[in-house]
């Protein structure tokens with residue numbers, strides 16, 4: 001008798017198109033308030049696709065968005081999805097430091113719980129700006145502020161983020177902190193390759209991604225952690241011509257086919273909320289292994 005393949009965790013980082021790190025140098029925070037808000041329509045489309053597929057997911061939502069669109073937050077929670085926190089203001093955790101991080105996640109939790117009417121216990125750092133080397137205090141501060149898990153670390157090398165020395169599987173970075181549920185990577189060619197979503201998911205041929213995630217599920221017996229954003233399925237969003245070429249490429253490539261890709265992905269694997277798929281890892285986390293790329 002073989003064990004059933006593990007269910008994977010589906011997650012959405014709910015933020016506006018103008019809040020991404022790639023545009024931070026071009027669209028200053030002061031312009032957020034006057035920029036064209038598109039997050040409600042795209043997130044409602046995601047809710048519809050998930051409902052059609054019968055999938056419940058986790059929505060890591062920005063406090064800034066929840067304050068302006070509380071009805072959307074309420075719809076997310078009422079549909080049976082897990083409402084979780086993407087922090088308040090989408091600031092890089094390693095840049096703002098411990099005290100402002102605490103304020104940011106505290107404020108986000110209050111705003112989200114008020115809007116959604118449910119407890120918020122999951123957290124994802126903006127732009128995966130958490131890791132053992134850059135923010136060794138983050139998981140403890142999260143525990144102190146009433147969170148129960150973090151899904152904020154991407155254990156690979158990347159120019160904007162990444163913690164290549166972090167363990168690949170769920171682990172407890174700090175005995176006094178919350179467990180970490182990292183983005184999924186595939187170990188191949190002596191490296192950790194991304195297998196979790198983002199620009200890579202839009203760029204790679206879909207069957208290649210499917211094969212990689214199946215390998216994580218079957219060969220390693222691990223559940224995957226997938227993420228995407230409402231702006232990735234919104235090809236009609238305003239174009240930021242002043243952004244660097246590389247940022248524009250990453251942001252806009254294949255947005256037109258992304259929604260159909262997600263529909264396929266929802267069909268090809270079994271999915272669930274982060275707090276359900278990783279319930280045992282959250283309840284009884286394993287200590288961080290000391291070996292690299294564990």
Ligand SMILES: [Zn+2]
Pocket residue numbers: 013015086090125126127
């Ligand atoms: Zn984000």
